[in-house]
Amino acid sequence: MCGRFSLTASPDEVKALFDYIEMPNFPARYNIVPTQPIATVCRDSGQRRFRLMRWGLIPSWVKDPSSFTLLINARSETAADKPSFRASMRHHRCLVPASGFYEWRRTPEGKQPFWIAPADGGIMAIAGLWNTWSDPDGGDMDTAALLTTQANAAISEIHHRMPVIIKPENFDDWLDTGNVMVKDVVPLMSPIEGDYLTAVPVSDRVNKVANDDADLQVKVAVSEASATSDTSRNSRKAAKTDQLDLF
Template sequence: MCGRFVQLGPVAVYAAMFDIEGRHDALACRYNVAPTQSVMACREQNGRRELQPLRWGLVPQWSKGPDSRYRMINARAETVHQQPAYRGPFRSRRCLIPAEAFYEWRPVPGGKQPYAIRMKSRAPFVFAGLWDSWAAPDGAQLETCALIVTDANALLRPIHDRMPVILAPELWDRWLDSGFRDIEALRGMLAPYDEAEMEAFQISRRVNSPANDGAELLEPVDVG
C-alpha cells in the first residue's frame, strides 16, 4: 500500500506538467501527506483539465458518507475494475496525483524502518488515482480520491510487496480522458514503474507521525 507521500509544488509547477493555464495559488510544501488530508490532483471535467484539492480516502457517491472505520486510500490494480467502491471511478473518474516522493516501511527487529522512494532525477512524478463526489444531506459536496497500487518492482520488493502505480507522461492524456472506457487498456497501464529510474533510502522514524512535516524527513539516515 501507500500511506504517505510528498507534495512540494508549487501548484504552478504541477499546472505546467498537465498543460493547465490560468492563475494558480501557491501550495505549501508538504513532506508527510497522510490519509484524510487534502491532496492536489489533476482531473478532467467537461473536457477541461483542472487542479483540485481532494480528500485522500475515497468516499463513494452511493455510500452513507465518510466512515472512519474504512479508509479507502488505496485501490488494488488487480481488482479496481470489479470492486463496488472503485469500478465507477475507474471507468470515468480518473485523476493524476503529482508527488516528489513516497514512503514505505520495511519490517526490522524492533519495529519498521521507513524508506523514502523517489526518482533519481528528483523530478516530480504522477500517481494513477481515482476520484468521486459524495453529497451530504444538506447538499454539501465532499470530493475524495484514492491511489491505485500494484506489485512492487525490484527496487521496492525488499521493502514492501506493493507500490503505487506511477504513470509515464505518455499515458496521462488517456488516463484523464473520462470518455475512454476500454477497461483492459486501462488495466494495462497499472504496471510497476521502471526501477532503473528510481532510488530508495532509509529515513528517520520521525516520518511515522503525521504531526511531523519538514524537509528533514527526506534526509537519508544511517541506521547501521
C-alpha cells in the same frame, strides 16, 4: 499500500508538468497523510483541471462515512470489479502529483521508513480514482484514493506493493474516461521500471503526523542487519495470492 507521500515542488513546476488551466498556489508538504486535502488533476470538458480532494475515497452510495472504511488505496488488479471503485475506474480517473512517497520495511529492530522518489528528482504522477460524495444536507465533497500495484524488483526489497505511476506521455489516456475504456488503461497500471525510483532510509520522525519538514527526507544510517533483513520474507509476501486484501 501507500500511506504517506510528499509534494514539495513549486506550484509553477507542477502546473508545467500537468498543464491544467488553473493557477493554484499551495505550500510544500513533506508528510501528507490520509484524510488531508491532496492535489489532483482531472479531465473536464476536454481540459485538465486542478482540484483539491480529501485523501480517502467515499463512494457516492455511502450513507454514513463515519461507519465506512477509509479507502486511501485501491488495488489496480481488482479496482475495476470492486463496488467501491468500479464506477471511478470507468468515469473518474485522476492523477496525483507527488515528489515521492514513504514506505516501511520490517526489520528485527522495528519498521524502518524509506523515502522513495524519482531518480531524476522530478515530479511523478500517481494514478488515482475520485468520486463526489453528497451529504444529506446537500453538501458535496470530492474524495480520492491512490492506485497500487505489485512492487517492482527494487521496491520489493522494502514492501510488496507500490503506487501506480503514470508517465507524461500517458496522461491523456489515463484521464480521458469518455473515450479510453478501463481495459485500455490496464497496461498503464504495471509496475514502473526498476531504475525509475531511488530509495533511502530516513528517520522515524515521519511516523508522527505533526512532523512536516524537509529533514524527513534526509538519509540516515542503518545497520547492515537492518538494511538486509527480511528481504526474503518480503519476496515471499509479494508472491502470495492476496486478492482478498482490498489494499
